[in-house]
Amino acid sequence: MNVREVHLRISGMTCPGCARTVERIVHQLPGVAAVEVAYPEGTAVVRYDPAQLSIQAIIDQINSTKQYRAVAEEGRATGNSNGKERHFDLIIIGGGSAAFAAAIEAHRQGLQTLVVNAGLPMGGTCVNVGCIPSKFLVEAAHQMAACRKQRYAGITADPPDLDYAALQQQLQQTVQQLRKAKYADILETLATVTWVEGWATFVDPHTIRVGETLYTADAFLIATGSEPAVPPIPGIEAVPYLTNETLFDVTELPSVLAIIGGGAVGVELAQAFARFGSQVVLIEMQPSLLPPESPDIGRIIQQQLEAEGVQIYTAARVESVSAQGNGTIAVTVDRGGEQISIAATHLLIATGRRGRTQRLGLEQIGVETDAQGKVVVNEYLQSSVPHIYAAGDCNQFPAFVYTAAAEGRQAVQNFTGQPQPLDYTTLPWVIFTDPQVAGVGKDTVQLEQQGRDYEVTELPLAEVPRAIVSQQTDGFIRLVRDPATDLLLGARIVAPAAGELIVPLQWAMRYRIPVTELAQNWCPYLTFAEGMKLAALSFEQDVRQLSCCAV
Numbered sequence: 001m002n003v004r005e006v007h008l009r010i011s012g013m014t015c016p017g018c019a020r021t022v023e024r025i026v027h028q029l030p031g032v033a034a035v036e037v038a039y040p041e042g043t044a045v046v047r048y049d050p051a052q053l054s055i056q057a058i059i060d061q062i063n064s065t066k067q068y069r070a071v072a073e074e075g076r077a078t079g080n081s082n083g084k085e086r087h088f089d090l091i092i093i094g095g096g097s098a099a100f101a102a103a104i105e106a107h108r109q110g111l112q113t114l115v116v117n118a119g120l121p122m123g124g125t126c127v128n129v130g131c132i133p134s135k136f137l138v139e140a141a142h143q144m145a146a147c148r149k150q151r152y153a154g155i156t157a158d159p160p161d162l163d164y165a166a167l168q169q170q171l172q173q174t175v176q177q178l179r180k181a182k183y184a185d186i187l188e189t190l191a192t193v194t195w196v197e198g199w200a201t202f203v204d205p206h207t208i209r210v211g212e213t214l215y216t217a218d219a220f221l222i223a224t225g226s227e228p229a230v231p232p233i234p235g236i237e238a239v240p241y242l243t244n245e246t247l248f249d250v251t252e253l254p255s256v257l258a259i260i261g262g263g264a265v266g267v268e269l270a271q272a273f274a275r276f277g278s279q280v281v282l283i284e285m286q287p288s289l290l291p292p293e294s295p296d297i298g299r300i301i302q303q304q305l306e307a308e309g310v311q312i313y314t315a316a317r318v319e320s321v322s323a324q325g326n327g328t329i330a331v332t333v334d335r336g337g338e339q340i341s342i343a344a345t346h347l348l349i350a351t352g353r354r355g356r357t358q359r360l361g362l363e364q365i366g367v368e369t370d371a372q373g374k375v376v377v378n379e380y381l382q383s384s385v386p387h388i389y390a391a392g393d394c395n396q397f398p399a400f401v402y403t404a405a406a407e408g409r410q411a412v413q414n415f416t417g418q419p420q421p422l423d424y425t426t427l428p429w430v431i432f433t434d435p436q437v438a439g440v441g442k443d444t445v446q447l448e449q450q451g452r453d454y455e456v457t458e459l460p461l462a463e464v465p466r467a468i469v470s471q472q473t474d475g476f477i478r479l480v481r482d483p484a485t486d487l488l489l490g491a492r493i494v495a496p497a498a499g500e501l502i503v504p505l506q507w508a509m510r511y512r513i514p515v516t517e518l519a520q521n522w523c524p525y526l527t528f529a530e531g532m533k534l535a536a537l538s539f540e541q542d543v544r545q546l547s548c549c550a551v
Contacts, residue, residue, distance in 0.1 A: 013042060056184030057180055086216065101407075105408070123183045142275070144162065168248070196210055198210040226356055234320040241348070254273060256346070257280050265350040271434060279309070293437070318332070329345070380421060389415065407422065435498065436499050475493070475496075487509070505532065519539070
């Protein structure tokens, strides 16, 4: 057996019997060779076989109890290090998508690498408090809405019941499964990578401190992600507000949920919780939802949310919030001089993100950050200190989990080989409302701001046969092309399957497929994908004058 050792700090133990209980709980796991738990010190040392068991699985086993909580001991190297190495080829600060993609690439190249993680558990924002839990709830809410909505005559809708605590338990199980499969288990296979739990602070450009330990490296990658940007609303510090980092810990369905922020996060969660049965109030400072996209997109989503019971205030500013004696939160809103009072049981802040860089000591070593705390990098992901790179949500490039992973991998390649920039020109994105909103490239708003010539066509979803038979005709497919080259400049789609439809349009942009070629492609009848062909045809023809399946 290849035995390794992990040091844990455990809270919640109140007597020596607790220590014996923790030992028994951990011993139940396959691959555990020995467990020593010290009650007075609140620590544990677990010797285990990494071929059968991961560090995160040990932590999750302890944390599955109601009483005990375990974390890897700060500053103690765990995983694949013997604890004696202090200099590395590369140090990665962060434990999410960018960090893991970088660690995998560093291992492939044989680099001795240290990964330092703190704050969120292994896996970072996406798996723990971002994409996975939010889309889990969005999809669950979609299923509830499908049960309620009567789209076809003669089919009676059956309102579903909801056990929100059980749903939350399944959500957490899903998070733990993905965290183990996509992060903890992978870490165990990276022989050149060492994992340390703790906050990293730069001492000088080549040295960080974690706990009481100093680590040095030839290069660094900052991959600390982002955190909620909470606006300076009077009274905000005195109320128990939620963010994406705390919302998914709430086990009781909010009775009245006030959401400040009408961007992607705000609208997705507003619709989900309204479908679960919460009374939802959504407040957005800009004139329309989903800024800076064009107002017609925001109008469609607003109409859909309002039809599902969401109360929406746009062009509105939150003047103050305060905690009331009856357990509610009072939210005062100014809307063009009109004073609006909202009494909510829960308050969610969804007003954007800022770089999670405040504790790194970057100002001491000359690493430049912007007003949002994000590391300013060049096209090769280098900061103002050339051997210090930044990838993912903590830099100024588009903040998506898939761009973070690409940047993490590319940063290591740039450090070790011929530097190459990443091209974001054809980056697709999707917002998981119902209908979905997706885009790639530039829309007419951005092109007009640039003063660039373009041609645009917009196909209403009501002209797509699949949408008609599905009784889901709210939305459109908008294509924008360069009149001189017939190449796509961008696209926007509002449709049930917009996230799937945007991908082939991204391919068309990347590989410079003319719009006339898109119009000639084969598309199966009665698919949403046929809408892209019809939209391409509509540059030259009135599709309303075509018969079904006409080319």
